Amino acid sequence: MGEENKVVLHGMWISPYSKRVELALKFKGIPFEYVEEDLQNKSPQLLQYNPVHKKVPVLVHNGKPIAESIVILEYIDETWKNQPRFLPQDPYKRAKVRFWTSFVQQQLCESLLTVIKTDGEVQQKAFGNLFEKLEVLEEGIKEIFPDGNPCIGNYNIGLLDLVMLSMFSPNNKIQEEVFGMKIIDPEKTPLIFSWLTVLHQLPLVKESTPPDDKVVAIFKFVRENALKSSLA
């Protein structure tokens, strides 16, 4: 890889924010170097590249760092203009994609993280919140998929897809093992379920998804740590 277009991604393998950038680069066919960060022992480069938040992911393009996953995704799309384009050309459609991306990121991901990291009454309330928001999304994406269920052929992956698939999957087996129930229920939210099914079957997504038992282990690890630190 020539020095004129050097791309480095500082990430962490269980971070969904890191995953969405990794997938974005792969979908665009952009060669990159991946640096796995140990969040208990952050590299000096990470601290230098993201002094404000000290978090992953950070994309470094020709030595210049960019932080915040959605900012990075828009940067990738504006810099490498080949297919797939992550945002539509029409400004109103772009606004709609940004709106739903913001909804998924701020409302859905927040609720899911609360569900993972809490128990008892707080968790129950978070579950309620999460399912309510999923129903809103189910209605809302009908305008994005006006022809009904998305299908896998020629699927043009975009900003909203990348953000959604990095946090949610249609894998009910895992959900039932970790949460004792389905999170993405094909009966309650059929459009979201079929959308996620299409996304997670895309070859690039499939090959970068860890096996089920590892995913379960990730959830349990994050949950245990969160519950432990909330008792401290």
Added chain:
Amino acid sequence: MAVVKLLGAWTSPYVYRVIWALKLKGIPYEYIEEDLSNKSPLLLQYNPIHKKIPVLVHDGKPICESTIILQYIDEIWPQNSLLPTDPYDRAVARFWIKFADDKSPSISKLYRTGGEEQEKAVKECLEMLETIEEHGLIGGKKFFGGDKINMVDMAFSSVAHWLEVIQEVAGVKVFEAQKFPRLNTWIQNFKQVPIIKENLPDRDKMLALLKHRRKMLLASK
């Protein structure tokens, strides 16, 4: 019939961002003041999910969330652009806009809370100001946008105008000019920009309203 309508509330910094953007680009619009304690059917129709202002309506199509609205405005009317043209500079701008969006709610928390909650808000607010001072305003530029204001300057407007009023309402002192010299210079410059100067909520009116709101909020707790 106006092609562009803006639904807003006169004290919201998020609404002013949109007003400044429209005025900078010379876009005529109809402004509709919303009573947030009694939301209009129009607002509920245009923003059913969040039921919040601002909402921009362009040719009957609603756009919600001020940062999304500003990007839409910038894309439809590219004159006097609100973001840099270079993708890297745009990414840096978007980083700071996100930072402003995530952290500036701590400013309104200052007057909406008391006791421990308010102490927490003071701490969050201070951290935000320190970050801007240390990392955001380096490079000696007059504005985040260079010689002219851009979307980033607008995103930090609550620091420039609202913070001072809210400090008085809340009885706390977070911003001190000598502690934040770069930020102080930026605030003075920002408030002198004609579009900004001529389009800010009346300070005394806002002071009175927020004092009243604080009384009601603390009484209900």
